[in-house]
Amino acid sequence: MKILTGEQMIAAEKAAYAEGSQAKDFMENAGKNIASYVLKMLQDDSPEKTNRSFTIALLCGKGNNGGDAYVAGRYLLKSGLSVFSLDAFSEKECSPLNQINKKKFIACGGSEKKIESLKKFKNLILLDGLLGIGFRAPIDDHIKKIIQFVNNLKILTISIDIPSGLDANVGLQAPQTTVIKAHTTLYLGQPKLGFFLGNAWDFIGKLEKIDFGIEKKFIDSIPSSFSLVENKKFFKYLPKISRVQHKYSRGLVTVYAGQKGMFGAAKLTTEACLRTGAGIVKLFCSKEIYSNPSACIPEIVKLKVESKEDVPDNVLKQSKSLLLGPGLGQEKKTEEILRTILNQTQKPLVLDADGINLYAKSNYKLHENVLMTPHLGEMKRLLGEELKKSPHWIKQVLNYVKSKNISLILKGAPSFVFFKSGEIKVCPWGDPGMATAGSGDVLSGILAALLAQGLSVENTAILGVYIHSRAGEIAAKKLSSHCVIASDITNNISHVFQEILRQQ
Known part of the structure; x- marks a missing residue:
């Protein structure tokens, strides 16, 4: 499987948009498949428990990763789980798609809570949609404090596309060392080169692919020397x-x-x-x-x-x-x-x-x-x-x-x-x-x-x-x-x- 940098993945998506693909469709596909992964994980890990034993917290940034999290939250609500969001930015700072999907999430019964409320919950899973593959250091102090708070709680965290704080091009590089410690990273489309550089591997957790609907031809059009060793052949x-x-x-x-x-x-x-x-x-x-x-x-x-x-x-x-x-x-x-x-x-x-x-x-x-x-x-x-x-x-x-x-x-x-x-x-x-x-x-x-x-x-x-x-x-x-x-x-x-x- 081809490995891309963050910039290369963004270029592939832009090529898809130029031929008629819609960002809203990609976001809907991503969120739906992220929710499916979470539900399957809960079923596989705890078949004796009902889904209602778990609570999902959405850590939402202002961009598309936050929007992906809101979409996933909506599908998880429909499955019967309790889901709430932790919003790191004001609504006016967020992208239009992010705002649209937040409203849909609230309309489906989702709620907002302050990040400090995470301490109160047991059987909690955090969906990390704070920062995406467009992030470049330095990290904002406000975001740094959120990441440090989450990591200190040692919550089971699933990162959407990339652990927040990690650079998809160059991995973990000093002085930027504040990164979400993920149990699992659900990468969208292709794994990112930054997963494997610096000490990033210590923050990635288990790698799982999520399909968000981009056609193979757009990935194939991006040249890359890197690929994953896979166990299929x-x-x-x-x-x-x-x-x-x-x-x-x-x-x-x-x-x-x-x-x-x-x-x-x-x-x-x-x-x-x-x-x-x-x-x-x-x-x-x-x-x-x-x-x-x-x-x-x-x-x-x-x-x-x-x-x-x-x-x-x-x-x-x-x-x-x-x-x-x-x-x-x-x-x-x-x-x-x-x-x-x-x-x-x-x-x-x-x-x-x-x-x-x-x-x-x-x-x-x-x-x-x-x-x-x-x-x-x-x-x-x-x-x-x-x-x-x-x-x-x-x-x-x-x-x-x-x-x-x-x-x-x-x-x-x-x-x-x-x-x-x-x-x-x-x-x-x-x-x-x-x-x-x-x-x-x-x-x-x-x-x-x-x-x-x-x-x-x-x-x-x-x-x-x-x-x-x-x-x-x-x-x-x-x-x-x-x-x-x-x-x-x-x-x-x-x-x-x-x-x-x-x-x-």
Whole structure:
């Protein structure tokens, strides 16, 4: 799904108006579908309760987001819910459509209350229609106080299109840090780029699409390099299973990982390789790992490699993919081994962790089938400079990817996937509990296994980042975000495969 900036979404709507679409129809559609979402959410979350157990508060601004909220309020009133509005602006400050829909809301039995009255209610849901995608910093002090008051109450808040206070173009940027903390963001038409920049991801909550009636051709007419990783077509990506396959036809992954004191990185990444379907995994390792039976699971084939002369050329030739970097350290002999491997093979490979750090120091030539997986700190080392403020860092990273003719996953919340074509994917999946030691090692193992089974680098990056993120979500649902460790992600890879297989 295409991601647009706020300005691009406004341009698409203007193009629709120029061909006869009406803002009032868009507002009616949006409000009606927002109300439908709220009603379904209440039914799914609390089927034992009647809708009348809940009260809906509309936090209304002066523009179209406020108008959307009034329309939604009208439909919610008709369903039997108690609904009232909290008006942040005087009527004369509001847009004509906003005023019209407020009058309709009042005529249907809606009421107005002061914002302080929110403290009195239980089973309350707040619909945030205060600020929309046209907002740009700085924020008015009056609005800032309203947002802070709402956030302090910790009400279940559903934002219409975008959490109020967030910039749809550049996300959350200092000094503007006052933003509605949403449980869910109901984006209208397309997700906005600002959702994913700065620390905006901490305020978005769950993302859900609301259709408001704009024709697809107007969205298609707006060029964008950004799109969401979606989980609707992954079955087509999965490696095919054959009844006559053997371990080498499924794919040999050669891994160079885990030096003294970092056995866990090798264990995590190699196990994730096997769990994602690699037929066999061979680990180039130090003598400490080689001689330690507990350093890896028993299915891993260990080969002692302690100098560049030890690198077995026949194994590299047999390999379908390589994974270089987790827990390697940055000693000179390690760099020599890494360089030797890279010089001897053009096989698809994942470069991660210390593999990235060593490359950043030496900057030797890479072939085009390389998938890098840096976090922000490693990305800075690759660039040799600090990342710029959002959204300018995106161009920095994309220029790097194009100059090296590689693909790159920039790990974070959320993760961005960069391709040399200029396409950028954003992964909206994952859980905060995945911010744990070894999580990246699991991801690199997943990616190497998919490459070994014949997926392109591009499809590997998209499917791999999804499998990793979704497995983390499943782990957190079972254990809580507080308790997830990296091996829990590996333990839930199979559950993600089962979900994908049910798509067929």
